[in-house]
């Protein structure tokens with residue numbers, strides 16, 4: 447709650463005066479149900495989400511990728527900040543956590559925008575870069591679309607079976623077709639995600655990385671950092687150093703929540 451400001455009062459002031467009063471009720475519901483979960487601290491910070499919502503609207507983002515869903519706070523924020531025909535590819539190996547927030551997402555009337563893929567993110571991004579896109583009839587539910595994704599990984603040759611079900615695999619140019627990506631998962635892969643997302647997100651689009659100030663530990667001497675935070679801190683610091691010289695993107699580090707790095711693809 448103290449956040450990066452290192453001032454409990456100031457962080458509380460911003461949240462209570464400027465963030466919570468404007469937080470959509472469905473997002474508050476996800477925040478409330480998540481508060482009872484043992485890993486509640488993983489949820490994206492509400493002030494970060496508020497900034498992301500503004501970025502999504504400024505961009506008029508329609509096609510987005512989300513890596514690291516957990517109970518769906520940032521995912522619901524994205525769904526609420528994009529148009530009715532938006533398409534959000536949301537990737538997380540933990541479907542159980544997603545299902546905690548799913549009834550709230552359904553009640554908010556935005557589930558149709560979400561293609562949840564229960565998987566590690568790297569193979570999904572690689573598949574997208576192979577230009578594979580799945581078209582399935584809208585009456586199939588999300589479990590089914592996720593199932594199809596996995597099945598297809600094993601069985602590209604079973605096309606007649608899928609054709610019978612009304613599903614087709616279409617070669618599509620995925621490169622440069624996404625407006626926005628949000629990365630909030632395994633920190634050791636941030637550079638791997640960056641390389642792939644730079645191809646998937648269009649020139650002018652944004653890739654936003656969460657937790658890039660890692661609770662302020664990036665400026666602490668290593669010996670002062672709690673043991674369980676050390677490894678991810680190293681990855682984050684390596685990412686921060688590397689991204690600062692990447693001329694393919696403009697960057698801005700915003701000290702909201704746990705710190706986010708906003709990258710705008712420029713070539």
Ligand SMILES: C[S@@+](CC[C@H](N)C(=O)[O-])C[C@H]1O[C@@H](n2cnc3c(N)ncnc32)[C@H](O)[C@@H]1O
Nearest residue numbers: 488489490514515516519520538540566567631
């Ligand atoms: C910090 S939480 C995401 C929080 C989420 N943005 C929210 O607002 O609630 C990190 C999530 O990343 C997921 N994750 C871990 N490794 C992953 C990977 N290799 N690919 C995709 N997701 C992963 C975890 O299961 C966890 O749900």
